[in-house]
Amino acid sequence: MVDAMRDVGFADCEPGGILAPDLGADARRGLVMAGGGLKVAHQAGVLQVWLDEARIDGAPVEFVHVDGASGGVFNLAMWCQGMSGRAIADNWRRFAPLTRGAAPSLTGTALFSMRRFRTNVLQGVWGLDWPTIRARGAPATFNVFDVDAQRSRALPPAAMSEDLLVAATSLPGWYPPVVTGGRRYIDAVYVTDANLSATIGAGANELWIPWTVSMAGSRGNGPVSQYFQIIEAAANGRLHADLERIAASNAAWAAGGHGSYPHPVRVVPLVAEVPIHYLLVFTRRSIAKAVEQGVRDARRWCADRRIGLGPPAPPTPPPHGVRFRERMAGRVRTSTSPATPLAVVLTATVRDVDTLRAGDRRVTLSGHVDGAAFGGRRPVETGELTLLPGDGPSTMEYRLDFTDGVGHPLTLVGVKTVRHDGRLDLWPDTATLVVTVRRRGEPDDVTTDPVADGTLRLRAWSFLRLLTTMRGIAPGLGRRTAAVWRFASWFLRRLAAVYLRPRELADDPGFPAGEGPTGACVVTDNRVLLPVPPERAWELLVDAAGWPRFYDNARRIDLGGDKTLAEGTTFRWTTFRTPVRSTVVRCEYGVELGWTWRGPLSRGYHVWWLTPDRDGCRVRTVETQRGPVPWLARVLLRRVVTAGHDRWLRGLLVAASAAPGATPRVSSDPRGPGPP
Amino acid sequence: MDAEHDLDGEIADEYDVVVVGSGFGGAVTACRLAQAGRSVLVLERGDAYAPGSFPRSPSEMSTNFWDPSRNLFGLFDLWSFRSLDAIVASGLGGGSLIYANVTMEMPKEWFDEVADQWPIDHRDIEEHYQAVREMLGVRRVPEHLSARMPKSAAFDAAAAAFGSPTEPAPVAVTFAPSWLGPGNPAGSRTDNMHGVQRHSCTLCGKCDFGCNEGAKNTLDLTYLSRAAEEGAHIRTLREVVGIGAVPAGDDETYVVRYRTHTRPPPGGQRRPRARGVVPPTTTVRARTVVMAAGVFGTTRLLLANRVAGLPRLSPALGTRFSGNGDAIGFTTGGTREVDSQRGPVITRVLRDDAGMFLVEDGGYPSVLGWVGESFQPGLYRRGLLLLAQRFGQRLLHRERSDISGGVSRVLGPMGVSRTTAPLLGMGMDPGHGTMRLAGDGTWLDLRWSPRRPGTSAYFERVLVAMRGVAEGAGAGFRHGPSRLLSRGITAHPLGGCPMGTGPADGVVDGYGRAFGHPGLFVADGSVMPTSVGANPSMTIAALAERCARRIVEVR
């Protein structure tokens, strides 16, 4: 009896076994990257052979679906990004677990944290690039356990992120669960260490499984060995249950019936006892040895099965990049507030310094955007910095996708203009980020105001911190130092090329020469939406004598005989407790009104722009200030003038609304008699 | 109505109208728009409570609060601001589930005093009162029940001694006809969305804790049941978090984002959520959105969405808050047995036109009375604990104004007092509070003070009258927390999205339509630019009727 119910196992995969049905020419291969903790380094060696060298009928092996669980998801993510087998194996060869990997966790509920592993390895040496992984859409599933729903999930690459990848390998007790997208996730190993069903479900009928979980039944008695005995029991137990189901299904198909799977399935495993521990591995050497064993095992495996071997791929060049963190903070204008604090904290990763120097100036950004206007600290979903493209005067353009606290998808674009157009402008240029935040996908045009705009600054002290966070991404200290040096020297030379050349005059479109925001000590920018046509707002603006009626900060206005403002009008008045003398230099009816002004030890330019809008008109007012006083008091003045102009605009709103015939038009009202 | 409405049924991708919240504003608009043939979705964050399902046991009551972050999905949503505490409801039917049934018009004379602050006339509201009265089955508390409610007579006698006449309160309650005793079946199982048999009022006095007889003509039994009949989709435990305008030429459509809460099974373990864990959000599109999430709900939602989703909202958003002049006091040590537990919570109304306020007889147990309880020794200490905890939160910058969770732990089971009777005052408090988002932009802050000149004079007047009434009854008077801690307490928050003549002074126009966002309407108590003076629910409902009619005309 016992004999008849013989256990189904990998032994049945031998030719003639129940798990090795004849599929004829119709073999649709699926690859199952089973878990096994750090033992998956062996799997990486296997992949080097399977993906690059193996030839069936003279062609490389194609897989219709690839599944990854637990440690296997690392290899899967690299495969999804389009890395070759050799690149995957080389990544493991360069992985130094002790110095670059898991760090003990001092705060959390678990022993270790993956923070260092994320920056050093995932984003660093391995260079996982999530936008690429998501966009390529390789046929794959990642297994991760959703703690809040208490069920395992198989996610396609499009749904994956670094958080979920780390979650998929967060072994309870060792690593804390990962909270992402409002849910908690952990390693799915106790449910599945190799999701055979998902692979079959995706159409595969021949499963290639590199299996590294020990089947020897370890013997230790300590708590750690017992922990891993549980895992082995869960993983192997589930595997055998799956194999039994396949065997039963195959038997049914063989008997001419229908199995529980839609077609007979062949299982071709590569089983190895890898002599390293699942987690407690400390040297790069032992990992590299496991990879080499994988390569040897896989070549022998192919030879045994008469699978041809192409030429081995040459080693991939080691990564040669740098990474640094920067924090920029400042105030932005939103529809709720003329100046609300906003900060961005970013880790910039240059994958390869040489391609950067050669002209591909894209740098990956990760981190968060922090501002009360957006509901606190929001993670950056995808971020990219284009660093000084071209050779001449240039820009640094930051582009960050994030979602605010209530779910609106947004994009922040920040630009630093690197151009020699002022005296001593190297520091202000490279430290000032002009940002605009827009709804994602919304065109950058004039018909809609941005969600937020303003200026963030890199403070001197943040810059010093930035320098201390600069790290090379490369195997070995020497190469890391070299990478930093190559990056820094390029960057400095690039700046020198711009700033050691003669100055070009600033050209600020929309401003008279020398009055624009470039080089000004104080720049303010305020907006408001008025429920009246621009012509009506214009009347209120040019009637300078009437300003005090709605703006208490304008006093003693002396128009010197003129009634309203017109091109060339000069008027004296007191504002911000300062007597100033203004001269209108730009005046276009219903569109633009600008005057230059002079006060004690200061001068500036104040302009108003009106644009018609579906609800009336949009008003934007910008002031630039120059001179010793604005320079000395610039930090204070930025705030005070912004707040003052905000009051001016609010007053304008009240005055405009109170005007006769200013019943607000509601854009989509049906034509015909209005409300009574 | 053939079957119970499926409150967890399917939700389509797109509706003509999405209504946020199911209180007076939401229920009325949902009903009228469904009747006009629009496809309507009502999203209500709270649970549904069919008559008979309101919690009563002390242990149930101590968790009957709304605070999803602590896994509390109960009926009472308590707010504690710097100088004001407020109570609102969370459940299908909103405030009607726990209100004291008084459905009164805003007196015309009082409106006229503040007419310059309204963009509409009193008759624009008045024309809708009748419809509301019919739908809610409003009637005066019947005289033949007086014998069973000693507190009514006691209140009348006291008021007479003080020198003011009183009248029976108009209430939205089903009473048995005089020839039948209280507690008889009323209506049929098929006349409401819950499919339950309702009963007439038993005078149990628990109106403020939900009516288990189904005698209160709450919104789920009236307007919302009619809306469901007309095919509206009404969904509970759906909390709206985001609203974004999508421009479409001169017009707009909207994307509404909501969270679906799952209530732990009764008796199941209630544990606070792990940090950062929130229910998933889903989106639904609508051509028109009606905001009716109550004063705090609507104002907070609009403030939180103004930066990215609804940028054209007026800067007046958050202004003109008032607590409708709520004041609470207690008669103490009287000789007369008042037994304030019998009868609907409020049965009589004293109206003072000179001072522009009302005094009403309260009942025990009263929700506002909970706060009164905290003056008794045992609870006093627990109250201190709560204060300490709030102070701690402030220090840790984890300040929050929504404190239901904390209060439920401190108050625990509430007691019933027979020796005192609550008195409720309310009126034309001119106080203009302002709400804004504080902290990391996630919690609501209110600036309002009972000591502002007009407001303190108003409270002076009301408290004098309330003391007069108490002393008229030969009893002592103890005023509620509103003076002792210089704090106010209110059950009638109003304002925040005031109506006005233009975006300079109003968020919405005289019909509840938002300036700048042609498909966004506000229909709840937050549109009131001033106090209502009287109990506000009737006026909120009337303005919602007006808003609904307008939506049918222009959208």
Ligand SMILES: Cc1cc2nc3c(=O)[nH]c(=O)nc-3n(C[C@H](O)[C@H](O)[C@H](O)COP(=O)(O)OP(=O)(O)OC[C@H]3O[C@@H](n4cnc5c(N)ncnc54)[C@H](O)[C@@H]3O)c2cc1C
């Ligand atoms: C104890 C007590 C007694 C009262 N007695 C009386 C009385 O006798 N007479 C009277 O006229 N008034 C009374 N009131 C006041 C009355 O209840 C309110 O004025 C009225 O309910 C306000 O109606 P509303 O439509 O503005 O908002 P609410 O009735 O508060 O409705 C808002 C609804 O929106 C829901 N909501 C909130 N946020 C969201 C969100 N984000 N997503 C989805 N749904 C959301 C809430 O759960 C709630 O159901 C009393 C109030 C209390 C607390």
